[in-house]
Amino acid sequence: MSIQNPILPGFHPDPSIIRVGDDFYMATSTFEWYPGLQLFHSTDLANWELIGHPLTRLSQLDMRGMPDSCGVWAPCLSYDKGTYYMVYCNVRSFDGPWKDTPNFMVTAPDISGPWSDPIFLGSSGFDGSLFHDEDGRKWYVTMEVDHRGGKFFGGILLQEYDPQAEALVGPVYPIFEGTELGKTEGPHIYQKDGYYYLLTAEGGTEYGHAVSIARSKSITGPYEVHPEGPLMTCRDVPHNPLQKSGHGDLVQDLQGDWWLVSLVGRPLSTLGRCPLGRETAIERVVWEAGAWPTLAHEGAFTRLEIPAVASNAPRGQIAEHVDFAEDELPMTYNSLRHPIAPDWCKVEDGTMKLVGRDSLSSTFEQSLVARRVQHTGFSYEIELEFSPESFQQMAGLVCYYNTAHYYYLHIMGDEDGTSRFVNLIRTDNYRFEECLPALVPLPASGVIKLKVVWDRAQLSFFYAVAGGEWICLSTGWDSSILSDDYVRDGSDRYRPAFTGAFVGMACQDLTGNRKAAHFQRASYVEDGSLHPMEEALQSFNQASY
DSSP states (O other): OEEESOSBOSSOOSOEEEEETTEEEEEEOOBTEESBSEEEEESSSSOOEEEEOSBOSTTTOOOTTOOTTOEEEEEEEEEETTEEEEEEEEEOBOSSSOOBOOEEEEEESSTTOOOOOOEEEEOSOSOOEEEEOTTSOEEEEEEEEEOGGGOEEEEEEEEEEETTTTEEEEEEEEEEOOOTTOOOEEEEEEEETTEEEEEEEESOSSTTOEEEEEEESSTTOOOEEOTTOOSEEOTTOTTOSSEEEEEEEEEEOTTSOEEEEEEEEOOSSTTOOOTTOSEEEEEEEEOOTTSOOEESSSSSSOOSEEEOSSOOOOOOOOEEEEOOOSSSOOTTOBEESSOOOTTTEEEETTEEEEEOBSOTTOSSOOEEEEEEOOOSEEEEEEEEEOOOSSTTEEEEEEEEEETTEEEEEEEEOOTTSSOEEEEEEEEETTEEEEOSSSOEEEOSSSOEEEEEEEETTEEEEEEEETTOOOEEEEEEEEGGGSSHHHHHHHSSSOOOOOOOOEEEEEEEETTSSOOEEEEEEEEEEEOTTSOHHHHHHHGGGSOOO
16 A cells, blocks of 8 residues: 555645554644634544644634735644644745744643643744754744845744743744755754754745754754755756655654654646645655665655555545534634634535625635635635625625635625525726626526636636526636745745645625525535546646646
């Protein structure tokens, strides 16, 4: 049997992994999406189950008004003597030379919680992590933001953490300036064979991304860099289906073998756009006593398939059907910047009531619930009842990247207070476009079905009345505008872009009267016509985007 990469498809960046007994746990970044951080469990490193979120309440995480791609960055999950630790950064701004990057830590007696209120650690940088030394001391390690002269990446800092005082104490040690790749971040420290090993991300989180490693006999340095260069990178293999490999973390299994998890991207074409965002992959590592670690295959790139030690069940096709029979949304659904709450989203009696609030370009009170896009081929459909009384009242299906990039297939009203229409809009770098030649009239009442078919680089949109056939409204729309690459490169000025595409349900009432829509069903079904490897390889034969 083998492990298929990516092990966490879709927007799952910055993985942090640990083993506790027979169990592996992994955390990934969530940025502006709520709840904060995703936690996964596995027993074989190949098959992973979403088991929870550590940051579920406003006392732990308040992101109202934060810009796109800010919020929760780069967690570090660790375990020591019966306690789980989670370090994270809640980035508040990214414009100009000033980066507001407060770092916090929450703890729990069990991986399922309850997780504590946060302990403030510091704001000198981001990507903080906690290292538990064999001598019992604990150390906080982070990159430093240096705004002077446009430098930004100021190297790696180390400071002791005092559990009794719940604070950083003692001197701050600058321990590593990085290599010639630059943009040194994402530090993790390990202790092995008399050395302290420092793992970092370098080269930026795009196509020059890499995992570097250095070591020292003293935790405070000096650190020497691996003589063979980066431990992992795809920067020199542009035709590899997995790209952007970097921001890694190491874990040892029960058999003594080592593994490296990292983020990756799957471009639609060679060095093209990645609508699925930054995903998580795994590679086998050879790490002999006293020697430098290396990947278990020739080269530093990430492979699509990894021979596994233990057999594992093959990953099946993903299908998720939500009929709102339960009192809560599935764990796969998320909201933006603040928790799902009954005053605007309530599931009961087989429906989900969404109360209309801000526009899809708001960073404050959006009524939007959505799940990650995890495949380059799938369909997503919803059923809803909605009786708008104004063109400013809308509800429907959204394909979303951020407040400036989305497609919205929705039901809207008119001035007469009784007419209903289907409309499709696209927002591209805040440029608003109505995609249909005219509004499509609907019956005055009754259930309406909306659907998107996502076929690699193209989106097609459909609607149907209750009991009727699907009618195609528009086809051939570019999915790749919902990608980090497009958002970053297509903006009038540089903007951070670190997330991935989502699909879901939304409701707006721009009159302020809180008109509600009632959703009865949501279904996400993967297109299984291609094996994941064939799909990845075929994408390189498509036109560049």
